[in-house]
Amino acid sequence: MSKIKSGKHYPKDLIAQVINDYAGHVRPAKQLADYYGIPYNTVKYWIKKYNKNGMDALLKPRSGGKYITYDPSFKLRVTEYWLEHPEVSSSQISEMFHASRGAIRSWRKIYLEQGADALRKEMRGKSKNMKNGKRKIMAEQAEMSDSPQKRIETLEKQVRYLQMENDYLKKLNALVQEKEHSQKPKKQRL
Helix, strand or coil: CCCCCCCCCCCHHHHHHHHHHHHCCCCCHHHHHHHHCCCHHHHHHHHHHHHHHHHHHHHCCHHHHCCCCCCHHHHHHHHHHHHHCCCCCHHHHHHHHCCCHHHHHHHHHHHHHHCHHHHHCCCCCCCCCHHHHHHHHHHHHHHCCCCHHHHHHHHHHHHHHHHHHHHHHHHHHHHHHHHHHHHCCCCCCC
16 A cells, blocks of 8 residues: 555545454554554544544544634633643544644644734634745746836835744744743752
8 A cells, every 4th residue: 555644634435444444353553554554643543533433423524514613712721721731642632622633733833832812813714824925025026027116116025024034033943942941951959
């Protein structure tokens, strides 16, 4: 079997085949993961979900194919619970709060990188990340006319964007260093 990338959605027929092989005692979970080229943790998650809720729960479409929107206070509660209980896995948190593992991991990352206020904000729609800004600048460069004034305006926009990106990266770097520094064990003097 060919290796399937982690973090992707898997076809329902593949999930069903893996579970049927497991339930029919064809192979143990670890060998199924190797055979189908699926991460072992994913296979374990499917098996656990199958054992708890059956095949229908494992294969049913998520909320009719629509995305679920969670209340910001719920996101904050889930994330803070997980941070207070680091020994609990994302799968366990997912089961406890009935939210997807991916969403919970995403909330935790946002909380750690941007703080609690970022979780309180409604963040729907297309992400306005820096990569999109870079593409826009490159498109403006390509469309730049021979007009010197237009060229100056475009270059000034690029400078402002790059300054904002630089400031963001500096702040992010400072937060990472601060976090690393706070996690280092302090030496005790005798």
